[in-house]
Amino acid sequence: MTKGTPDACAVVIFGASGDLASKKLLPALHNLQVDGFIPKETALLGTARTRFTHEQFAADTRKDLEKNSRISPTDDSWATFASDIFYVPGDVNDPALFQELKQKLEEIDERCGTGGNRVWYLSTLPAMFATIAEQLGKEGLLDTAGWHRLVVEKPFGHDLASARQLNTDLLRTFAEDQVFRIDHYLGKETVQNLLVFRFANAIFEPIWNRRYVDSVQITFAEDFGVGSRGKFYEDTGALRDVAQNHLMQLLSLTAMEPPVAWDADAIRDEKVQVLKAVRRWTPSECGEVAVRGQYKGYRDEDGVDVRSSTETYIAMKLRIDNWRWEGVPFYLRTGKCMAETLTEIAIQFQRVPHLLFAKTAVEELEPNVLVIRIKPDEGISLTFGTKIPGPEVEVRTVDMDFDYEADFGSGTAEAYERLLLEAMLGDATLFTRSDEIEQAWEIVDPIREHWMQGGRPGSYDEGSWGPRAATELLTRDGRSWRNGRS
């Protein structure tokens, strides 16, 4: 099955003057066109409150491409791209905006041959998502001959109740298979490769279970702070910003059963099954299994309350109550201002049942660890014990490595290019389904509820691996975090 090229369509970006549009979405559209993945006729219609003229928007877009795009625009590529760029300013609460958009889109259909096909890309504040969807329906923008797809940026809700409400609101106007909820981590090659790695190789699946796996560590660490996002971050925190989405995605891909087919629903069915099997901690249990932290300089950041108790770090232990994973702890963590920027999934296998080598005690010998590195240097490595050369039989742990870039070269499509293309193709495999999102909130909500009852995040030094309590979380289980590569 070749997916082929999507139909020509109009991509309507709400929030077109924002950061995400300028850094990711506009470059992604340009690059998809340059690489020939989408038709040259694909049109871009930006909208936002900023009262740009068409010319200003186009000029800014060119600057954005020059600054942020993986592929620099040439005069040719720019000419092709610019000929189908449009901008309409307005307020999404004002029905007049939608009438203007409607009219502009009819012009675009005529001019570009986009046949009424629309990608509605919501890159605004989350509070506007429901309104925009509702207005699109009400003002008749969905009554075209072509297809309609709604792409919704994160965050999708701020807890279970709000996520449910948003799902209800969107699904009043759109069908589930028209809604493409973004978790840009799913656009990364290594994340997609996780399933290929698991299910295209006969040797990993037999040991991918409680009988051979001791524990799993999933780490999403950043070596920088909140920067200019302080105000946003104050209301969000690490739990909602990363744990509820990226960490839960990596968890479900790692732990899921083989899907019956490689399609959006089969894969997402299995991901949801895993999330359903994740044990729900009661808020009181959360004191034992979740740890929050705040880096020392956080309260001095712009937009941050000097008494803030927002967490910039969270570690949690999860249990998956099913046949495959019973008894295997999954340790997940994310933090800002960590020692390094690193995203990885580490499958730690059990120790050998018996060790033959008198010079090395079983406890001294590192168990095998399979590490799927997502960032930086996407790749896979397997640590294993080997003999140290010499007359003694001494064992040392070494690495077997596979480096994605070394084999496939750099310059592969960015996550947003991939995701935009998939949305245009109507393939929702790499997007989050409504039940998936709700399950993920159900898992993390009790942690936040527990925190709201009192206490504060443990402070940690910038450049460290998080608060002391996080170390203790694993020490209590007789384990320790993999800190850094190796």
Next chain:
Amino acid sequence: MTKGTPDACAVVIFGASGDLASKKLLPALHNLQVDGFIPKETALLGTARTRFTHEQFAADTRKDLEKNSRISPTDDSWATFASDIFYVPGDVNDPALFQELKQKLEEIDERCGTGGNRVWYLSTLPAMFATIAEQLGKEGLLDTAGWHRLVVEKPFGHDLASARQLNTDLLRTFAEDQVFRIDHYLGKETVQNLLVFRFANAIFEPIWNRRYVDSVQITFAEDFGVGSRGKFYEDTGALRDVAQNHLMQLLSLTAMEPPVAWDADAIRDEKVQVLKAVRRWTPSECGEVAVRGQYKGYRDEDGVDVRSSTETYIAMKLRIDNWRWEGVPFYLRTGKCMAETLTEIAIQFQRVPHLLFAKTAVEELEPNVLVIRIKPDEGISLTFGTKIPGPEVEVRTVDMDFDYEADFGSGTAEAYERLLLEAMLGDATLFTRSDEIEQAWEIVDPIREHWMQGGRPGSYDEGSWGPRAATELLTRDGRSWRNGRS
């Protein structure tokens, strides 16, 4: 358990003027001394028919070291080494030689403090092994206060009957635990590492069996011909020169059960169990499972009969009739004048039971292969399927690699250094036991018997991968040889 340093001893080399002594044994002794693995007092007594004076032997030895040693002799290292070198010429059929040796060794004990400890190293023609052992006993050279160890070079017999006879002869004078039968492949780090790799890692043993392994290929290929060894080779051939010893060693280490301990007898017990489980083909079955070849220029080599039917290539299929390996074919081959010099063990795993990726058929997807490379570039690699970057889910096979030298540096001890040291330490783990040798002959003898009934080796081009029949051997099973380091 640290093995420590062996007692000071006298190493008596029979055949001291030969190639092996000059290329391997003398350098090994020098290097062990330089590296501090053996006492400075270790003495070397060479003997052979060549009527060297002590001075000539010493001068030749220095030249040998300069030419052949991993560590070049310095004035210091040479002075230390040379002060304990001795030479006594003579004929091993003449009891007077042994009396002279006895007397010289008593002097050495006095001068060097070697305390009657002896390594008797038989590096002569095989026909002399029994005589020397007998004479050593008869002439009273074993009646010292110290220990005695007999190191026997290959070939050990030329068929089952002669190997049994030689065992009987040697064991009349020496106990089994005093006999160290050399297979220098066992001195190689990667070969020893095979057991460490299997039994120090919890993730390979669960899939190291018929349920997950499709087949095993063991290759010992050399890209050169017989050179000046034509006369010797004419009487030997690939089956006896490599298959009976090196290939059987690699087979038994690959297929053996975990030993109860890391000691000479526990390990050799399990190796023998595997060899016992290897199905004995009848001579008539051998036509189906064994293929011989001869490279085209072989009959033009010095010392080779122009009508020679000596094989320079052999491939064979073996079956191991036990619970672990039932149904898994082991394909073994060795040849001269092959496309490259390569020794490796390739564990080919089964295909995935079901493939999810529509763009790739199960038959197209290469199964996982674990390759243990012994020569060149000792290391381990694992091929696995990974996603080709891009919007399609396409799978390609890539390698995860571990390179022994990259992690541990070069310049590690050579096989002969290791083996000499082990013999001095009295550890027979890396040497072949009498029953092991006999089992190996029992496996290969029917093949030779079948060949003796008629037919000729298939000829093959120099620089190829052997005769056509070898390809067909695997084609019939729906498989193919891994030719080269793909």
